[in-house]
Amino acid sequence: MEVLPTCMDVEHSRVYIDQLYSNDSQKCFQAVSELKFAVIGSVREKGSIIEQGVVVRLLQILRAPELDILLKTEVATVLNSLAKGLPEHAAALVQAGLLPVLWEQLESCPSGGSGSAYTQMLLCCLRSIYRQGCAPPPPAWDQKLLSSLIQHGYHPPSNQECVANILAHACKTNEQQQQLVDAGGADLVACLLCSPVSRVQLPALHCLTAMCFNNERVSSIIATKSYGGKAVPDLLVGLMARDRPRDMQLAAATALTFLHRAGALSADDPRIIYKTLQCLVRMCRRDREVWERVEAANTLAYLTEVSTDLQRTAAMTDHLIHTMNDYLKDTTPPNASVPQGISVSPVSCRQYDNPSTWPELMVGAALKVYASLGANDEDIRQRVIKTDVLMNTIVTSLSAASPPVQLAAVRCLHSLSRSVHTLRTTLQDHVVWRPLMTVLKTSNNEELVTVSSSTLCNLLLEFSPSKEQILDQGAVEFLCGLTRRPHPGLRLNAVWALMNMAFQAEHRVKVSILHHLGTDQIFRLLSDTDVHILMKTLGLLRNLLSTKGHIDQIMQCHGKEIMQAIILILEGEHSAEVKEQALCILANIADGDIAKSAIMSNEDVLKKLMNYMVIPNVKLQIAATFCISNLIWNVEEGAAERQNKLREMGVYKLLQNLMTTTDTGLFDKVKTALQQFH
Amino acid sequence: MRTNVDSDTDQSGTNEGVKAMETSEWLEETNKMHIHRADMNKLIMNYLVMEGFKEAAEKFSIEANIKPPMDLDQLDERIRIRTAIQNGQFQEAMRMVTALHPEILDDNSQLYFHLQQQVLIELIREGRVEEAVVYAQDHLAERGQRDPSILNELERTLALLAFDQPDTSPFGDLLHPSHRQKQVASELNAAILRAQNQEETTPLLAELLKLLLWAQDELNKKKVQYPYMTDLIKGQIEERK
Numbered sequence: 001m002e003v004l005p006t007c008m009d010v011e012h013s014r015v016y017i018d019q020l021y022s023n024d025s026q027k028c029f030q031a032v033s034e035l036k037f038a039v040i041g042s043v044r045e046k047g048s049i050i051e052q053g054v055v056v057r058l059l060q061i062l063r064a065p066e067l068d069i070l071l072k073t074e075v076a077t078v079l080n081s082l083a084k085g086l087p088e089h090a091a092a093l094v095q096a097g098l099l100p101v102l103w104e105q106l107e108s109c110p111s112g113g114s115g116s117a118y119t120q121m122l123l124c125c126l127r128s129i130y131r132q133g134c135a136p137p138p139p140a141w142d143q144k145l146l147s148s149l150i151q152h153g154y155h156p157p158s159n160q161e162c163v164a165n166i167l168a169h170a171c172k173t174n175e176q177q178q179q180l181v182d183a184g185g186a187d188l189v190a191c192l193l194c195s196p197v198s199r200v201q202l203p204a205l206h207c208l209t210a211m212c213f214n215n216e217r218v219s220s221i222i223a224t225k226s227y228g229g230k231a232v233p234d235l236l237v238g239l240m241a242r243d244r245p246r247d248m249q250l251a252a253a254t255a256l257t258f259l260h261r262a263g264a265l266s267a268d269d270p271r272i273i274y275k276t277l278q279c280l281v282r283m284c285r286r287d288r289e290v291w292e293r294v295e296a297a298n299t300l301a302y303l304t305e306v307s308t309d310l311q312r313t314a315a316m317t318d319h320l321i322h323t324m325n326d327y328l329k330d331t332t333p334p335n336a337s338v339p340q341g342i343s344v345s346p347v348s349c350r351q352y353d354n355p356s357t358w359p360e361l362m363v364g365a366a367l368k369v370y371a372s373l374g375a376n377d378e379d380i381r382q383r384v385i386k387t388d389v390l391m392n393t394i395v396t397s398l399s400a401a402s403p404p405v406q407l408a409a410v411r412c413l414h415s416l417s418r419s420v421h422t423l424r425t426t427l428q429d430h431v432v433w434r435p436l437m438t439v440l441k442t443s444n445n446e447e448l449v450t451v452s453s454s455t456l457c458n459l460l461l462e463f464s465p466s467k468e469q470i471l472d473q474g475a476v477e478f479l480c481g482l483t484r485r486p487h488p489g490l491r492l493n494a495v496w497a498l499m500n501m502a503f504q505a506e507h508r509v510k511v512s513i514l515h516h517l518g519t520d521q522i523f524r525l526l527s528d529t530d531v532h533i534l535m536k537t538l539g540l541l542r543n544l545l546s547t548k549g550h551i552d553q554i555m556q557c558h559g560k561e562i563m564q565a566i567i568l569i570l571e572g573e574h575s576a577e578v579k580e581q582a583l584c585i586l587a588n589i590a591d592g593d594i595a596k597s598a599i600m601s602n603e604d605v606l607k608k609l610m611n612y613m614v615i616p617n618v619k620l621q622i623a624a625t626f627c628i629s630n631l632i633w634n635v636e637e638g639a640a641e642r643q644n645k646l647r648e649m650g651v652y653k654l655l656q657n658l659m660t661t662t663d664t665g666l667f668d669k670v671k672t673a674l675q676q677f678h
Numbered sequence: 679m680r681t682n683v684d685s686d687t688d689q690s691g692t693n694e695g696v697k698a699m700e701t702s703e704w705l706e707e708t709n710k711m712h713i714h715r716a717d718m719n720k721l722i723m724n725y726l727v728m729e730g731f732k733e734a735a736e737k738f739s740i741e742a743n744i745k746p747p748m749d750l751d752q753l754d755e756r757i758r759i760r761t762a763i764q765n766g767q768f769q770e771a772m773r774m775v776t777a778l779h780p781e782i783l784d785d786n787s788q789l790y791f792h793l794q795q796q797v798l799i800e801l802i803r804e805g806r807v808e809e810a811v812v813y814a815q816d817h818l819a820e821r822g823q824r825d826p827s828i829l830n831e832l833e834r835t836l837a838l839l840a841f842d843q844p845d846t847s848p849f850g851d852l853l854h855p856s857h858r859q860k861q862v863a864s865e866l867n868a869a870i871l872r873a874q875n876q877e878e879t880t881p882l883l884a885e886l887l888k889l890l891l892w893a894q895d896e897l898n899k900k901k902v903q904y905p906y907m908t909d910l911i912k913g914q915i916e917e918r919k
Binding site for chain 1: 824875
């Protein structure tokens with residue numbers, strides 16, 4: 001029969017806390033020991049101790065150089081336990097200034113020797129804090145600290161585990177990645193991957209992943225490292241084998257994925273296309289746990305985002321498209337509980353704390369996979385579209401879900417909208433543009449708005465039946481507004497969308513565009529630093545100025561400004577491509593009955609046209625000649641006067657000279673033009 | 679490209695109702711199998727070391743002329759802790775574990791709960807009702823709040839208090855000392871081995887038996903007829919019908 005502990009007795013606890021402040025090191029040690037037994041395993045006690053302000057005293061003890069190392073070790077043990085409590089406990093410790101003290105103490109410890117138990121506890125403490133994700137990331141590491149930390153990471157296994165975890169959770173910026181590699185981090189990780197202890201291998205994998213992410217230089221260095229005669233990528237393949245724990249397989253697959261995406265391993269590397277991809281697909285199966293399926297699907301989506309080969313392979317691996325469908329229908333099982341003892345990656349570890357969010361996580365992951373799979377290949381897109389509840393899920397997610405899932409839905413829709421067939425059929429049956437417009441109008445998330453506007457662009461292509469309905473929704477005004485946004489991606493998509501909208505559009509649509517955009521804004525767009533935006537704006541003008549009747553009407557209202565804009569381009573420092581567009585617009589204007597006069601009355605423009613006819617660039621010559629051709633077109637009223645004027649200026653002679661050209665396209669244009677003259 | 683053979687819709691043909699072989703044939707084949715003495719010895723040593731039978735391991739090491747996989751003094755702490763548990767001294771066991779491996783109880787919340795549950799059960803068994811309630815409130819309530827599966831267990835345990843004769847109550851199984859204590863002892867033992875960076879935390883013999891039982895189960899599901907081991911301890915084989 002045991003006597004119960006009385007440390008829950010308030011009187012008693014006050015006594016030992018008071019003793020913490022004693023100068024008698026024996027009494028102090030006793031008190032710290034009692035404290036240790038009280039806080040270990042009890043979240044409530046941890047909170048209570050922190051509230052009582054004991055942490056300050058504990059830090060004081062650590063910092064006092066004269067105090068016994070056994071006492072300090074015991075204090076570090078207590079702090080480690082406190083750090084393992086709730087996130088707020090760890091945050092409170094950081095607030096109290098724990099981190100600098102720990103680093104300082106670690107520095108003063110010799111590697112190995114008598115300080116080793118203390119060193120171990122310090123590292124444990126650091127690791128526990130970093131794992132909680134509340135340590136503010138410095139923009140860059142302290143070089144000296146980093147080196148000594150890495151040194152500690154070579155021996156023994158418990159230190160290795162701590163160092164790997166610290167680095168895995170702390171490495172967040174590009175600069176840190178570089179520093180880590182330069183300080184020997186890659187060598188350390190390669191060594192740790194070969195440890196016989198899986199508790200060391202797993203955080204080493206997370207560390208590797210954190211280093212490689214989106215970093216070309218670091219990834220290429222890591223891919224060439226080896227340990228024990230095996231290259232790191234091969235070591236990773238070994239850790240992905242089916243007899244390994246699931247979290248390890250996933251971490252290894254993620255590492256390989258990041259190496260591929262950062263360019264260190266190509267898409268046709270067998271380790272990627274025949275190993276990594278399969279491992280991830282396997283982990284998406286119905287009989288796996290939720291965290292596994294979500295992580296695997298997200299990683300798979302990232303893996304297959306760009307390469308068509310990978311997309312095609314994935315689409316035919318193990319009924320993947322069908323498996324993803326299951327994700328869309330999943331509901332949380334009633335006895336769902338948070339994964340215990342599983343080490344999910346530092347980035348997503350908090351995601352699974354609340355089982356009620358799991359269905360949404362599944363939907364988001366599946367939509368991302370579909371978005372990647374359907375990005376380039378029409379066959380895959382058609383198979384994806386046939387998926388049972390996909391369209392309904394997209395439509396609901398666009399309006400009702402949290403921003404990450406909304407984004408996934410839009411990305412999926414964007415991939416699907418690249419298919420003409422889909423635009424004309426499925427995307428009509430499910431009115432997707434309405435929630436899409438709502439997202440565009442109401443969201444503050446730049447990424448979301450950019451992808452949405454891209455999708456809208458596709459929906460507005462001429463052959464899209466939903467075009468009319470979108471227009472009725474005030475799309476024109478909205479898109480014109482978007483052209484004023486600071487983000488260049490948005491401006492581009494907006495102008496592109498307007499360009500699509502104007503293509504073979506009715507007069508009223510063109511009028512609406514010009515009205516809402518305004519010639520001022522057109523000028524601004526034509527002066528945009530991004531040349532793509534410039535090109536699309538010219539494209540927009542060209543589309544507006546098509547069809548004779550429209551040309552005349554538009555030039556009547558805005559002729560002066562439009563001519564100014566074109567001259568601006570022709571006189572400016574632009575590539576030949578840009579100038580060609582401007583000349584084509586002139587050619588369109590020259591097609592209008594009344595609009596012709598805008599050119600004919602402008603000697604400057606006529607001279608420019610003549611210059612372009614003789615400039616050594618065939619495309620520009622063709623465009624200029626075409627313009628002239630339109631101006632002198634026989635059939636039209638006033639042709640004789642125009643021909644005389646141009647003949648006087650020397651155009652006829654120029655054309656005759658051009659007959660010697662070797663370019664057939666130009667030759668045809670010149671011949672046609674000459675035939676018009678009489 | 680071949681489809682992945684793991685797919686559950688890829689059946690290469692069913693074996694339902696197939697007869698594997700005659701029992702006599704089976705036994706003959708089994709007898710032909712030769713297992714090295716050295717391997718057997720290693721299995722036994724592994725079991726002894728893992729379960730903490732130090733004296734037996736030392737003796738066996740001499741008799742079978744086999745080197746123990748580690749310094750046997752390392753077993754001492756695990757032995758002391760297991761002994762404490764077997765004697766019902768759970769508080770003492772918890773303090774010992776914390777002194778040696780301070781992270782274990784923080785990192786293994788379920789284990790800590792089971793240990794505390796044992797304390798609670800002891801109090802209830804001894805009729806120290808008031809103390810039991812206080813203990814539950816002070817230590818276990820917060821754990822139950824955070825983890826619904828623990829709450830369930832906790833409620834079952836506290837329900838014992840409602841009965842005059844708890845051992846005949848529907849939750850009486852909780853009071854059976856041997857099963858529970860052995861479970862907790864094994865759980866704790868495994869946690870300590872993990873903290874010592876051992877990859878294996880259960881004896882290989884146990885794993886082998888599990889494999890045997892699993893294999894038999896799979897064959898039964900597919901209705902294959904084969905000589906079926908009914909008694910693992912005696913190695914008794916019967917024709918499966």
